Amino acid sequence: MDRRQFLRSAATTLLCAPALGFSGRLFAAPADTPRFLLVFLRGGYDCNHLLVPYGSDFYYESRPNLAIARPDGARPDAAVALDAQWALGPAARDALLPYWQRKQLAFVPFAGTADLSRSHFETQDDIESGQAGGMHGHDRSGFLARLSGLLTGVPPIAFTRSLPLSLQGGGPVPNIALGGGGHARFDARQASILAGMYEDTALAPAAHEGLALQQEVAQDRQEEMLAASRGAPGAASFVTQARRMAALMLGKYRLGFVDVGGWDTHVNQGAATGRLATSLTNLSAGLAAFGEALGAEWNNTVVVVISEFGRTFRENGDKGTDHGHGTAYWLMGGRVAGGRVAGEQVAVTAGNLLQNRDYPVLNNYRDVLGGVFRRLWGLSAGQVEHVFPGARPNDLGLV
Numbered sequence: 001m002d003r004r005q006f007l008r009s010a011a012t013t014l015l016c017a018p019a020l021g022f023s024g025r026l027f028a029a030p031a032d033t034p035r036f037l038l039v040f041l042r043g044g045y046d047c048n049h050l051l052v053p054y055g056s057d058f059y060y061e062s063r064p065n066l067a068i069a070r071p072d073g074a075r076p077d078a079a080v081a082l083d084a085q086w087a088l089g090p091a092a093r094d095a096l097l098p099y100w101q102r103k104q105l106a107f108v109p110f111a112g113t114a115d116l117s118r119s120h121f122e123t124q125d126d127i128e129s130g131q132a133g134g135m136h137g138h139d140r141s142g143f144l145a146r147l148s149g150l151l152t153g154v155p156p157i158a159f160t161r162s163l164p165l166s167l168q169g170g171g172p173v174p175n176i177a178l179g180g181g182g183h184a185r186f187d188a189r190q191a192s193i194l195a196g197m198y199e200d201t202a203l204a205p206a207a208h209e210g211l212a213l214q215q216e217v218a219q220d221r222q223e224e225m226l227a228a229s230r231g232a233p234g235a236a237s238f239v240t241q242a243r244r245m246a247a248l249m250l251g252k253y254r255l256g257f258v259d260v261g262g263w264d265t266h267v268n269q270g271a272a273t274g275r276l277a278t279s280l281t282n283l284s285a286g287l288a289a290f291g292e293a294l295g296a297e298w299n300n301t302v303v304v305v306i307s308e309f310g311r312t313f314r315e316n317g318d319k320g321t322d323h324g325h326g327t328a329y330w331l332m333g334g335r336v337a338g339g340r341v342a343g344e345q346v347a348v349t350a351g352n353l354l355q356n357r358d359y360p361v362l363n364n365y366r367d368v369l370g371g372v373f374r375r376l377w378g379l380s381a382g383q384v385e386h387v388f389p390g391a392r393p394n395d396l397g398l399v
Helices: 003-015 057-062 090-101 120-129 143-150 188-197 204-229 238-249 275-300 365-377 381-387
Strands: 035-041 105-112 156-158 255-260 301-307 327-332
Touching: 035 120, 035 238, 035 275, 090 105, 090 275, 105 365, 143 156, 143 255, 143 365, 143 381, 238 255, 238 275, 275 301, 301 365, 327 365, 365 381
Parallel strands: 035 255, 035 301, 156 255
Antiparallel strands: 105 327, 301 327
């Protein structure tokens, strides 16, 4: 790549790079500031593999190949009962059940947005904007950016390669992808060229600090890979990524966003084992690792896992599921009042499906998150309105 091409491709990346102090160490936020991490599952995950409606005969009729077995202590492929209607799927059992038992995990089924397009991109934008239905194209403003603008001592960060819509439209927000290989994005020569672009400008400190963090994280990755793989490169798992996120959120950052792909399971989805089960195992293990890496600060943390929509309730002819509507959100953390399945619910029957195919949305994401944010940071009604215009915050007592 020649100098002109490099500068063109790198300039926008640096402006979103995380900042270090000039000492090379992360600035510290107040010790008692809550931490919040939003995990966005892009692709529309099938919540019925995680939160199993085992009390419904209709569930087993609808999924002859995909249903998770009813709770049975003698079967390792069976779900684990959480209450009289819902159970935890076996793929996430080992990682998540301890959090449920400690009342640090809760689920909100029949959750989602009013968007009925069943389009990944349309619905993702709808959710990340946080605007009332149909308004997300009005401007590139995200609800986490608006939230961040209201808070003091809560620095935001996106653990993504590009800045997500949810954090756009406010002040500068750093973003850095932690799930790739162990190589720095820029070598020393390129870093010098890029930093030179900003000399004698107001962005010079951010340029130097952002590049320093990129080099530091890359070095940490390389050392991890060499130690674990004895020099052989390999793909980073979400467990590794989650530990890296925890390290950064133990320092400066208090408001985080990460997205995880691979949830669009139209074909050969699998049941207790298979493609979706493997993804759920990796995701849940990663979130457990995130909690462990935070140590005592886990008690001051809330993690919310969402997806743009759920899947069709009935399996399709390819032993998969198609784009649906309602899904199940989950909340984890020491600040979570868990050990329960919360929010408005209906019986899982054919008559209660939306358009005879999907879970209905009874718990709108703007209302649910608005209630969480109000509790977590003590927001006023006007502040919640700023984050989610027109929402009706629903305090489910989850934090």
